[in-house]
Amino acid sequence: METHELIKALAADARRSGVSMTVAWSSAVLAAVAVAAVVFFALLGVRPDIASVAQSFRFLFKFAVTIVLATSAFGLLHMLSRPEADARRSLPRLAIAPTLLAAGVVAELAVLSPDTWSARLIGTNSLVCLTFIPLIGIGPLVLLLLALRHGAPSRPTLAGAVAGLAAGGLAATFYAAHCTDDSPLFVATWYTIAIAVLTLLGALGASRIARW
Numbered sequence: 001m002e003t004h005e006l007i008k009a010l011a012a013d014a015r016r017s018g019v020s021m022t023v024a025w026s027s028a029v030l031a032a033v034a035v036a037a038v039v040f041f042a043l044l045g046v047r048p049d050i051a052s053v054a055q056s057f058r059f060l061f062k063f064a065v066t067i068v069l070a071t072s073a074f075g076l077l078h079m080l081s082r083p084e085a086d087a088r089r090s091l092p093r094l095a096i097a098p099t100l101l102a103a104g105v106v107a108e109l110a111v112l113s114p115d116t117w118s119a120r121l122i123g124t125n126s127l128v129c130l131t132f133i134p135l136i137g138i139g140p141l142v143l144l145l146l147a148l149r150h151g152a153p154s155r156p157t158l159a160g161a162v163a164g165l166a167a168g169g170l171a172a173t174f175y176a177a178h179c180t181d182d183s184p185l186f187v188a189t190w191y192t193i194a195i196a197v198l199t200l201l202g203a204l205g206a207s208r209i210a211r212w
Contacts, residue, residue, distance in 0.1 A: 025078050028147035032140035032170060039136045040174040047178050058182035061104055065187065066176055069097035069195075070169030073162050080159040081148050094165065104184035123181035126190045132178075133194035134201075137164075137171030141198055145205050153206075160206020161199050168195030 053059045072093040079090055112120065123129075144163040153159040172191050181187075 024147055024150040025081070028143050029074060032143045032167065035139040035143065036136050036170050036174050039139060040178070043135070044132060044175070044178040047180055050177065053182070056182065058184070059176075061184065062176040062179070062182060062187055062191075063173060065097050065101045065104070066169050066173040066191070068100060068169075069094075070166055070173060072096055073166035073169055077144065077148075077159060077162045077166055080153050080155065080162060081150070082153075094162075097169070101184060101188050105188050108184045117185065120183040121185040121189055123183065123186040123190070125179055125181050126186075129175065129179060129181075129186075129190040130194050130197075133168065133171045133175050133191065134197045135171075136174055137167040137195075137198045138201070140170055141167035141202055141205070145202065148206060156206040157203050161203040163206065164199035164202025165195065167202065168198040171195075171198070 047053070076090050076093060108120070109117065141164055144167060145160060148156070148159055148163065172195060175191075181190075
């Protein structure tokens with residue numbers, strides 16, 4: 001059987017499974033958000049001063065970065081779940097969130113005195129960040145990897161890594177409501193490391209869970 005015929009057969013088989021890809025992915029995303037919310041509110045909750053800091057640009061900027069990352073990764077993951085997908089044109093979308101964050105870091109460095117950069121980068125909650133973003137995101141990551149089984153990704157490792165980015169962006173969005181470190185320097189360092197952990201777990205997990 002030719003490669004393109006195999007791809008068509010896999011796509012047709014996925015359609016015959018009784019649940020459309022759109023329904024499967026919508027359900028997976030909703031379940032992922034619900035799981036992340038339950039874990040977040042059970043373990044952390046929002047910061048006490050959220051009403052006042054909600055007017056701060058630095059606080060809101062964290063959500064701009066994490067939400068853009070999550071949504072762009074979710075969209076790309078949906079595409080990668082199809083065996084016939086060619087995601088090369090959509091991959092650059094993943095650069096939007098890092099570009100926003102880089103711009104925020106440059107702005108932060110421009111307005112702050114150099115002797116404050118280290119304190120802003122280290123912050124006060126780095127270990128909490130590194131612990132709870134992966135903890136909040138692991139459930140959503142498992143759900144997204146299971147959703148990949150409904151499709152037939154031709155590049156499961158890449159799809160798993162993108163699933164990790166999506167789960168990491170989602171987890172970081174919730175965690176940002178608790179985190180009292182609002183500096184882009186802190187976000188660029190510790191949020192990135194925490195999300196990278198989920199990305200690696202996704203890539204490794206997909207090779208087992210989403211292989212066909």
